[in-house]
Amino acid sequence: MGDDARTNPDQAAVVAGQDFAEKVKDIRIPPLPAAAARLIAEINRTDPDMERLVQVISSSPETAAKVIQTINSSIFSLRNPVISVRHAAALLGLRHLRPIALSFAMVGAVPRPPEDVFHHEAFWSDSLIRAMFSRSFATRACPGDKEVAFTASLLADLALPVLLLVRPRSYAPVVKRWNGSGHRLSQIERQIYGWDHAQAGAYILGTWGLPRELTRLVELHTQDPEELEQRQLADGVVLPISVAALAPSVLQNDEQRGQGFVRAAMRYFGMTPREMVDQVGLIRSGFEEVCSVFEIRHRVATAMLDQLVVAASLEDEVGGE
Numbered sequence: 001m002g003d004d005a006r007t008n009p010d011q012a013a014v015v016a017g018q019d020f021a022e023k024v025k026d027i028r029i030p031p032l033p034a035a036a037a038r039l040i041a042e043i044n045r046t047d048p049d050m051e052r053l054v055q056v057i058s059s060s061p062e063t064a065a066k067v068i069q070t071i072n073s074s075i076f077s078l079r080n081p082v083i084s085v086r087h088a089a090a091l092l093g094l095r096h097l098r099p100i101a102l103s104f105a106m107v108g109a110v111p112r113p114p115e116d117v118f119h120h121e122a123f124w125s126d127s128l129i130r131a132m133f134s135r136s137f138a139t140r141a142c143p144g145d146k147e148v149a150f151t152a153s154l155l156a157d158l159a160l161p162v163l164l165l166v167r168p169r170s171y172a173p174v175v176k177r178w179n180g181s182g183h184r185l186s187q188i189e190r191q192i193y194g195w196d197h198a199q200a201g202a203y204i205l206g207t208w209g210l211p212r213e214l215t216r217l218v219e220l221h222t223q224d225p226e227e228l229e230q231r232q233l234a235d236g237v238v239l240p241i242s243v244a245a246l247a248p249s250v251l252q253n254d255e256q257r258g259q260g261f262v263r264a265a266m267r268y269f270g271m272t273p274r275e276m277v278d279q280v281g282l283i284r285s286g287f288e289e290v291c292s293v294f295e296i297r298h299r300v301a302t303a304m305l306d307q308l309v310v311a312a313s314l315e316d317e318v319g320g321e
Helices: 018-023 034-043 050-058 061-071 085-092 094-107 120-141 143-155 159-166 168-178 185-193 197-207 212-220 225-230 238-244 255-269 273-294 298-320
Strands: none
Touching (some): 034 050, 034 061, 050 085, 050 094, 061 085, 061 094, 085 094, 094 273, 120 143, 120 238, 120 255, 143 212, 159 168, 159 197, 168 185, 185 197, 197 212, 255 298, 273 298
């Protein structure tokens, strides 16, 4: 994972430990699929080896296909397409390949609750779009950690389907209350439970044995950028992840939240309104290319991304007055 990521455990609200485990001791965490467990074990080795990692990734055809398809998309903008996991490893290197492979191995590990309480397409649309924005912002702020940013944002909300599966009676009403409320889900969760899905997600990832750095980033993703600044945590990869988490959901085409997201991106990463418009266009192209990896249709996110273009364009008009 990224060696340059800066998340101070003494300053961070690390709840994903003993205290939090006591609060959620009744939650039964589903076990990891064998392929994901093998990959995590390889990533956690003290002596990482490229050839072993290539073999582990290649042993799961589904994960290998997702990795290759994503790396060949416009997200990475490679001059020549990769044709195998080994080819991808040679081009990207061990440090960048590990989080990408981990992302897609974990996608297969996330449970799929019943459709009446969980919108599969919307969930992965939100997760993928935010991961792409997170990677883009990290490219500006901390380029060495851009793949870590992608992975942390992609997995940031995995507690939602897990909680909906293991605690449907108590958690489904919370999600329903959030839909159309105009508030962040994390705000509602804290009011009801005293914890939010970011903390739950970090706990789940820790239970599955994922690297501690990743669990910290997931835990902090619902913290507002201003809070991170106050706690002196805004100069690392956690900031791109936090700003990306401000993007509206494809199910809630919230103009006010979209405008807030655009302004935050411009403020924290020095983007002009026109650069933001171009960035949304790139995100949209990359999203459409990898939709099949997540079993989603790209049209599900069209309205939200269009709304972000409008929000950025309005900022351009205001600036030009």
